[in-house]
Amino acid sequence: MAVEIKYVVVREGQEKMSFASKKDADAYDKMLDLAEVLGDWLTQSPLAFKEGQNDVLAMWMAENKDVLSTVLRSGKLPEAEQAVTETADALTEETAAEDNVAEHPRKRTKAA
Numbered sequence: 001m002a003v004e005i006k007y008v009v010v011r012e013g014q015e016k017m018s019f020a021s022k023k024d025a026d027a028y029d030k031m032l033d034l035a036e037v038l039g040d041w042l043t044q045s046p047l048a049f050k051e052g053q054n055d056v057l058a059m060w061m062a063e064n065k066d067v068l069s070t071v072l073r074s075g076k077l078p079e080a081e082q083a084v085t086e087t088a089d090a091l092t093e094e095t096a097a098e099d100n101v102a103e104h105p106r107k108r109t110k111a112a
Contacts (some may be wrong), residue, residue, distance in 0.1 A: 035062035 007025035008018045019025040041059035
């Protein structure tokens with residue numbers, strides 16, 4: 001019998017998502033907190049959103065907080081090449097972490 005640890009993000013009594021690592025669960029919870037604050041802030045906007053659009057926009061902004069932060073700091077959109085490179089780097093890091101394989105010039109070994 002295998003024992004598996006799951007970290008579950010629960011909001012208002014509903015299970016939102018479960019993760020294998022505490023770090024990922026905390027990051028998702030923090031993103032949901034940010035989306036909630038952004039949603040509250042968007043309700044003060046002079047624009048009238050249809051029902052649900054406010055929440056969708058807030059979640060999108062929270063998911064893309066790094067790009068939003070760059071835009072707010074610099075007043076410019078990140079370079080398309082830079083955004084593609086950052087996305088590719090992030091995917092490479094995620095894949096390496098998921099595979100848990102140590103690279104060596106001569107051999108690849110599975111880490112314990």
